[in-house]
Amino acid sequence: MEQTKNITDRDIQSLVGNLLRVGVYLSMGIVIIGGLIYLFNHGNEKINYAHFDLDKVSLKTVAVIFSEVLTFKGAAVIQFGLLMLIFTPIARVLMAVVSFFIEKDYLYVLIGLIVFAIIMVSLSGGFAH
Numbered sequence: 001m002e003q004t005k006n007i008t009d010r011d012i013q014s015l016v017g018n019l020l021r022v023g024v025y026l027s028m029g030i031v032i033i034g035g036l037i038y039l040f041n042h043g044n045e046k047i048n049y050a051h052f053d054l055d056k057v058s059l060k061t062v063a064v065i066f067s068e069v070l071t072f073k074g075a076a077v078i079q080f081g082l083l084m085l086i087f088t089p090i091a092r093v094l095m096a097v098v099s100f101f102i103e104k105d106y107l108y109v110l111i112g113l114i115v116f117a118i119i120m121v122s123l124s125g126g127f128a129h
Helices: 009-042 062-069 074-102 105-124
Strands: none
Touching: 009 074, 062 074, 062 105
């Protein structure tokens, strides 16, 4: 006879807690590795902090960060780690939506999807043009 295990709130809370913990540790590790790569490649450079040149900033979009992280550029790896830190709570929202769907709590599924949509719109620059 096969028994099926029901997913409890405690199981979901444990899974969410582990997701957040692993996401923070993973992003922290990626930022540290990126910092080491950056220091190894640029540790002897003198930087003038009196003047900021926006044209020298190359990591302005997620697509550019993803393309440059594959070349192991230190700044891109650091930015990727920070993106991981940003996406960790977003993954938590999505996991909550899935758990509410499993529990057939459709009102909270709708609320979770609205929260997710608000986050996505705000990350994409919002409605301001």
